[in-house]
Amino acid sequence: MRFDESFLDQVRGATDIVEVISPYVKLKKKGQNWFGLCPFHNEKTPSFSVNRERGMYYCFGCGVGGNAITFLMEHDGMSFTQAVEDLAKRAGIPLPKRDREPGTDDRDRLRAALEEAARFFEENLKGPGGERAVTYLKGRGMTGQTAKAFRIGWAPDSWDALLNHLKKKDFKEKDLEKAGLVKAREGGGHYDAFRDRIIFPFIDRRGRVIGFSGRLLSDDEDAGPKYINSPETPLFQKGKVLYGLHQAVKHLLKSEQALLVEGQFDVLTLHQEGLKSAVAASGTAFTEEQARILQRLVDRVVLLFDADSAGLKAAWRSYASLVGEGLDVVFAVLPEGEDPDTLVREEGPEAFQERLRAAQSVVPFFLDRLDPPLEDRGAHDRAEAARDLLEMVRHDSDGLRRAMTLQEIAGRFGLEEADLRRGLEELETSRPTFRDSEDRGGQRGTRDFRSMPAREADLLRLLLTSTTARERLLGELGPEDLQHPMGEAFFKALIKETAEGEGLDLDRLLEQGPSELRGLAAWLLQEEVTVSEEEAEQRIEEFQNAVDTRRRKQERRRLRESIEQARLAGDEATLARLLKEYQEMHR
Numbered sequence: 001m002r003f004d005e006s007f008l009d010q011v012r013g014a015t016d017i018v019e020v021i022s023p024y025v026k027l028k029k030k031g032q033n034w035f036g037l038c039p040f041h042n043e044k045t046p047s048f049s050v051n052r053e054r055g056m057y058y059c060f061g062c063g064v065g066g067n068a069i070t071f072l073m074e075h076d077g078m079s080f081t082q083a084v085e086d087l088a089k090r091a092g093i094p095l096p097k098r099d100r101e102p103g104t105d106d107r108d109r110l111r112a113a114l115e116e117a118a119r120f121f122e123e124n125l126k127g128p129g130g131e132r133a134v135t136y137l138k139g140r141g142m143t144g145q146t147a148k149a150f151r152i153g154w155a156p157d158s159w160d161a162l163l164n165h166l167k168k169k170d171f172k173e174k175d176l177e178k179a180g181l182v183k184a185r186e187g188g189g190h191y192d193a194f195r196d197r198i199i200f201p202f203i204d205r206r207g208r209v210i211g212f213s214g215r216l217l218s219d220d221e222d223a224g225p226k227y228i229n230s231p232e233t234p235l236f237q238k239g240k241v242l243y244g245l246h247q248a249v250k251h252l253l254k255s256e257q258a259l260l261v262e263g264q265f266d267v268l269t270l271h272q273e274g275l276k277s278a279v280a281a282s283g284t285a286f287t288e289e290q291a292r293i294l295q296r297l298v299d300r301v302v303l304l305f306d307a308d309s310a311g312l313k314a315a316w317r318s319y320a321s322l323v324g325e326g327l328d329v330v331f332a333v334l335p336e337g338e339d340p341d342t343l344v345r346e347e348g349p350e351a352f353q354e355r356l357r358a359a360q361s362v363v364p365f366f367l368d369r370l371d372p373p374l375e376d377r378g379a380h381d382r383a384e385a386a387r388d389l390l391e392m393v394r395h396d397s398d399g400l401r402r403a404m405t406l407q408e409i410a411g412r413f414g415l416e417e418a419d420l421r422r423g424l425e426e427l428e429t430s431r432p433t434f435r436d437s438e439d440r441g442g443q444r445g446t447r448d449f450r451s452m453p454a455r456e457a458d459l460l461r462l463l464l465t466s467t468t469a470r471e472r473l474l475g476e477l478g479p480e481d482l483q484h485p486m487g488e489a490f491f492k493a494l495i496k497e498t499a500e501g502e503g504l505d506l507d508r509l510l511e512q513g514p515s516e517l518r519g520l521a522a523w524l525l526q527e528e529v530t531v532s533e534e535e536a537e538q539r540i541e542e543f544q545n546a547v548d549t550r551r552r553k554q555e556r557r558r559l560r561e562s563i564e565q566a567r568l569a570g571d572e573a574t575l576a577r578l579l580k581e582y583q584e585m586h587r
């Protein structure tokens with residue numbers, strides 16, 4: 001789909017880039033720019049900057065940059081068309097009439113099917129046959145309001161209710177299978193993936209349904225596992241979603257703290273009781289990707305897990321991933337046999353808040369749960385406990401905090417800190433790391449704009465911002481006047497861009513150029529560059545002079561080389577001509 005320029009301008013003008021980016025990155029204002037942790041590379045200190053006035057972002061760490069449209073393209077994997085349509089929708093700008101079939105895009109079709117399925121499940125919960133599901137939800141203390149906010153539904157006890165419903169709406173079975181809604185039968189045809197289950201949709205941060213989790217309603221053990229999730233699809237990757245994030249994100253940004261719980265019901269109950277920063281890693285071990293999602297939104301995570309051994313194991317795993325991303329992590333203690341869901345309903349939100357405030361840091365939490373307790377252990381068993389604790393602490397990527405934790409462990413175990421450090425070193429070399437060890441650092445590679453000579457950067461910046469500079473310099477300079485390889489590519493793109501139409505459209509250059517050029521443009525424009533015409537004039541002249549000087553120098557060098565050749569070849573005539581040229585040049 002092609003949009004005309006005035007429509008694109010309208011969309012860009014109505015878009016606030018800070019609003020577009022902030023559901024993904026916690027941005028803080030510093031000077032005229034906003035800063036946060038880059039969503040495109042792994043980092044602990046913010047180098048991702050957003051300039052609201054210019055509508056641009058740039059990462060000083062990995063060199064990505066662009067505007068709101070390219071952010072949606074690079075971050076959400078949208079096409080240009082999807083990104084524009086998306087921003088237009090947010091701004092309430094009606095889309096121009098389409099000249100193609102609606103929903104021809106693959107992901108769009110899957111999204112539409114998932115949305116229709118979610119509606120179908122919601123309707124069924126309210127409809128006849130849904131009473132059992134409603135009774136069950138009420139039994140667990142859920143209100144209709146919560147069910148509505150989280151779009152909870154019920155999949156009827158049927159092999160093809162959803163399939164038939166969606167086929168009537170013209171969805172293709174192939175797409176439904178791809179979306180994880182139906183499964184293929186061996187003899188051909190399909191059947192519903194979710195049957196007689198309470199349905200919890202996974203909703204992305206933009207409010208779109210991307211997959212489902214279904215809890216079995218019947219107690220019949222042959223009916224399958226208690227919980228099933230959508231399979232991995234182009235839209236749904238279990239390890240990258242957090243249940244409840246869409247509903248929690250506002251509160252996460254405000255409270256700077258997340259409550260990480262185990263299951264969907266925990267999330268639902270906590271939100272219902274006003275604890276709206278609860279999220280869960282439903283149905284999968286907590287991953288580093290999930291830790292990174294939280295790290296960009298909050299500083300601190302409270303882990304709320306069941307006190308049983310499976311719950312503890314999950315808590316430790318989550319702890320390792322979270323401190324590995326530099327987050328501050330504390331453990332809220334839940335009494336044996338309780339989970340957040342039952343507890344908040346029994347104690348009420350106030351008492352529950354109190355438990356959150358009393359959350360323990362890693363060392364006391366570990367020691368309180370040690371069985372047998374430290375006092376009852378001999379040397380061998382004490383060492384084992386120390387090693388288990390070190391095994392956790394070593395994932396902490398905050399060096400200072402790790403040192404302080406070591407001090408604390410030394411105190412509690414009556415050990416020298418030096419011994420603990422030695423123990424830590426032993427662990428580093430002997431044990432495979434608990435977290436996934438693949439190296440994700442610098443996956444995009446740093447784009448080395450900073451090696452660009454300052455003059456050259458100045459020149460490109462001037463060309464980007466001053467019409468006069470483009471008129472006067474683009475014709476005069478050649479790509480060879482730029483030494484940095486990126487500078488040259490950028491210069492060529494500038495020439496192409498201005499040759500095609502009426503002057504430079506910076507947004508078009510950003511949206512359609514290759515991503516390195518996008519990053520370069522964003523980098524150049526991070527600095528405020530309001531140059532007066534007079535100043536621009538002066539700089540243009542400087543550049544022209546500089547270029548002239550360099551050209552003359554090159555010319556002279558070429559001439560000297562030719563003179564030398566002619567001399568060696570004994571070509572007197574040529575030599576005389578060249579020498580004359582050389583003298584004229586120096587006059």
Ligand SMILES: [Zn+2]
Pocket residue numbers: 038039040041048059060061062063064
């Ligand atoms: Zn980055």
